[in-house]
Amino acid sequence: MNYHAIVIGSSAGGLQALKTIISGLSPHFKIPIIICQHRSPYSDSFMVQFLNELTPLLVKEADEKELITERHIYLAPPNFHLLVEEDFSLSLTVEEKVNFARPSIDVLFETAAEAYQHHLIGVILTGANHDGAKGMMYIQKKGGLTIAQNPATAEVPIMPQTAISSGCIDYVVNLEEIAELLNKLCKT
Amino acid sequence: MQNNHEEDVTSQIELELLLEAIFRQYGYDFRNYSRAHVKRRLYNRLRQHELASFSQLQHAILYDVTVFHEVLRDLSINVTEMFRDPAFYASLRAEVIPILKTYPYIKIWHAGCATGEEVYSFAILLMEEGLYERSQIYATDFNTDVLETAQKGIYPTSRMKEYTLNYQAAGGKESFSKYYTARYDAALFDPELKKNIVFAEHNLVTDSVFSEVNLIICRNVLIYFNRSLQNKVMELFAESLIKGGFLGLGTKENIMFSPVESLFKVLDAEQKIYQKKFV
Numbered sequence: 001m002n003y004h005a006i007v008i009g010s011s012a013g014g015l016q017a018l019k020t021i022i023s024g025l026s027p028h029f030k031i032p033i034i035i036c037q038h039r040s041p042y043s044d045s046f047m048v049q050f051l052n053e054l055t056p057l058l059v060k061e062a063d064e065k066e067l068i069t070e071r072h073i074y075l076a077p078p079n080f081h082l083l084v085e086e087d088f089s090l091s092l093t094v095e096e097k098v099n100f101a102r103p104s105i106d107v108l109f110e111t112a113a114e115a116y117q118h119h120l121i122g123v124i125l126t127g128a129n130h131d132g133a134k135g136m137m138y139i140q141k142k143g144g145l146t147i148a149q150n151p152a153t154a155e156v157p158i159m160p161q162t163a164i165s166s167g168c169i170d171y172v173v174n175l176e177e178i179a180e181l182l183n184k185l186c187k188t
Numbered sequence: 189m190q191n192n193h194e195e196d197v198t199s200q201i202e203l204e205l206l207l208e209a210i211f212r213q214y215g216y217d218f219r220n221y222s223r224a225h226v227k228r229r230l231y232n233r234l235r236q237h238e239l240a241s242f243s244q245l246q247h248a249i250l251y252d253v254t255v256f257h258e259v260l261r262d263l264s265i266n267v268t269e270m271f272r273d274p275a276f277y278a279s280l281r282a283e284v285i286p287i288l289k290t291y292p293y294i295k296i297w298h299a300g301c302a303t304g305e306e307v308y309s310f311a312i313l314l315m316e317e318g319l320y321e322r323s324q325i326y327a328t329d330f331n332t333d334v335l336e337t338a339q340k341g342i343y344p345t346s347r348m349k350e351y352t353l354n355y356q357a358a359g360g361k362e363s364f365s366k367y368y369t370a371r372y373d374a375a376l377f378d379p380e381l382k383k384n385i386v387f388a389e390h391n392l393v394t395d396s397v398f399s400e401v402n403l404i405i406c407r408n409v410l411i412y413f414n415r416s417l418q419n420k421v422m423e424l425f426a427e428s429l430i431k432g433g434f435l436g437l438g439t440k441e442n443i444m445f446s447p448v449e450s451l452f453k454v455l456d457a458e459q460k461i462y463q464k465k466f467v
């Protein structure tokens with residue numbers, strides 16, 4: 001198998017988009033998924049519970065120094081940056097916001113690309129800012145695969161559009177078709 | 189031209205040598221900090237100085253102490269606030285303070301206190317609970333720049349609104365503004381609050397234990413360490429506490445799976461408050 005992990009970045013409108021993708025994943029999907037969804041620093045565990053009900057995979061908030069495991073979907077906790085370590089564990093920091101966001105998509109994507117190199121898939125979804133574009137460039141530079149949600153199918157097109165304009169996207173895909181593509185790319 | 193992989197290996201070697209150089213020259217040991225974090229921060233520093241590699245940064249650090257200080261700031265992350273995670277303070281108030289009240293004299297250690305917001309917050313709580321007069325508070329950090337700020341007790345007025353809300357959510361009983369005097373953009377906290385506080389330099393990686401501490405608060409520091417360093421520091425905490433003493437960690441930090449886990453009892457699993465067992 002070529003890919004060892006998937007990172008997904010989403011912002012405004014992200015919950016619906018994540019819902020569509022996660023419920024479309026094959027029940028046998030193995031590759032771990034790590035998600036950075038922008039959210040309020042005070043948000044509770046609603047999102048985790050909501051997404052967890054859509055899939056037989058385990059959706060959970062990332063714990064500090066947790067080893068990344070197959071059949072898990074990790075969400076960045078509110079108000080922390082989420083990073084991937086070289087030993088494929090997760091770590092958290094409370095440093096300044098990046099692109100006005102904490103968690104920041106760029107921080108997750110760049111560190112994941114360092115760790116997974118070309119074994120990584122990056123997915124950028126709906127959102128109203130520019131977070132994630134640099135991260136996608138870095139994933140591509142390291143030889144990973146990059147997917148952007150077709151801005152026409154995004155609740156807010158700015159974020160995927162910014163990534164596409166920077167010229168680092170391999171596939172531009174309608175929201176409804178992203179899960180299918182991931183199923184195909186990650187088939188065991 | 190090197191390929192991607194060889195480049196990475198080289199830069200890995202350079203990074204390790206750089207951390208070694210910092211340790212040997214300046215005594216600060218970052219070798220067991222979270223690598224992803226350290227690398228990201230140092231990459232940013234490279235970019236700002238328009239340097240091409242970690243070796244070049246190493247040269248700059250070794251020959252120019254001001255560059256070292258910048259890097260120290262990069263790696264130490266001093267972001268903090270007053271009554272951060274109000275529920276943590278509310279829980280201390282409900283679960284820990286009543287027991288501390290049974291001691292004639294209490295010793296409190298804030299490890300990694302940054303610019304002091306956490307220390308003043310807890311001092312306010314001690315005042316309101318009538319415990320302050322019997323408390324000796326040690327507030328430590330390895331970064332002396334932030335300790336200077338902490339010592340002053342002056343914070344931007346612009347943040348007082350947010351802090352007032354935090355204070356209230358933490359169960360604050362007074363009007364928060366009674367604790368500071370605002371002058372233009374600076375809020376000076378009541379000097380009475382720091383009467384029993386000693387601000388001191390202490391490095392959790394290289395310095396030794398404190399003795400007979402009743403309560404250690406160390407929040408959002410351990411997340412920067414790798415597992416083995418976390419374990420070492422947990423042992424330092426366990427040794428520094430009296431039997432029945434308390435440990436409060438950050439919301440994302442945990443003593444689970446550390447070698448000292450069995451020495452502690454969980455008081456509040458969510459707020460990460462633990463008590464050292466008596467036996």
Ligand SMILES: C[S@@+](CC[C@H](N)C(=O)[O-])C[C@H]1O[C@@H](n2cnc3c(N)ncnc32)[C@H](O)[C@@H]1O
Nearest residue numbers: 264268300302329330331391392393407408409
């Ligand atoms: C993010 S701040 C936490 C401040 C406060 N405790 C809070 O939770 O808001 C982390 C602090 O840990 C300090 N620190 C990092 N490594 C340390 C070490 N080895 N020894 C002592 N302090 C350290 C940093 O200088 C920084 O001030």
